[in-house]
């Protein structure tokens with residue numbers, strides 16, 4: 001897991017984001033969720049997908065939700081902002097968690113949005129703690145998917161719903177590397193959708209919703225062409241999170257989607273309420 005941790009550990013991340021905001025002329029006192037979206041929602045279809053997931057989640061004000069693999073917390077904050085929920089985000093990367101906390105303070109959302117550096121495979125919470133959970137494009141780095149889902153199941157209250165938006169494998173292998181979540185195959189653990197569904201059920205969940213989002217992902221990346229020469233990167237973007245080869249990674253993701261090497265699944269899994 002060490003190489004995955006270091007992949008997601010850029011230096012001085014918070015200050016580089018602040019520099020980016022300054023360069024595009026944003027006053028720090030008036031920064032909004034939308035201003036940060038180019039850098040803090042690190043998943044396919046960004047905040048559009050997050051808003052769809054919020055609708056699907058049906059989480060309501062006052063609930064306490066866990067965001068597993070929250071990155072720098074863009075969707076954690078958006079979830080809290082749009083639903084009124086308290087949300088706790090955990091992530092393997094200390095650098096991401098540091099930036100997540102400081103950005104949350106910048107937006108003055110720290111009362112309802114908290115963060116903790118931790119592994120999805122050993123969640124530092126008691127059984128039956130959360131009303132709901134969500135995890136956005138993290139499973140790709142997790143080899144032991146059953147343990148991750150068992151942990152989510154354990155910390156959810158009975159009847160609690162887990163919203164998952166995850167990249168899976170597809171008919172064809174191998175993947176073209178690097179991709180946004182992995183420099184090479186030693187960091188990427190994709191299983192086809194059917195196997196993903198089986199492991200969710202094996203952890204004890206019932207599946208309430210299952211939506212294949214692959215076509216939408218293909219459309220979102222359809223414009224990607226093979227990068228040539230020095231990349232022309234914006235002041236604020238996910239290259240700050242995973243490096244300046246982001247255009248090659250996005251181009252490879254486009255190829256992997258089009259060649260049916262990866263798929264994208266949105267699902268809601270429910271911990272049964274036996275009472």
Ligand SMILES: C[S@@+](CC[C@H](N)C(=O)[O-])C[C@H]1O[C@@H](n2cnc3c(N)ncnc32)[C@H](O)[C@@H]1O
Nearest residue numbers: 008041042043069070071092119120136138141
């Ligand atoms: C592609 S990013 C997605 C981040 C965030 N969910 C978002 O949508 O902006 C994948 C995240 O998963 C985290 N991650 C990978 N393996 C993890 C693990 N075992 N436990 C906790 N977080 C993990 C990484 O540190 C990274 O922040």
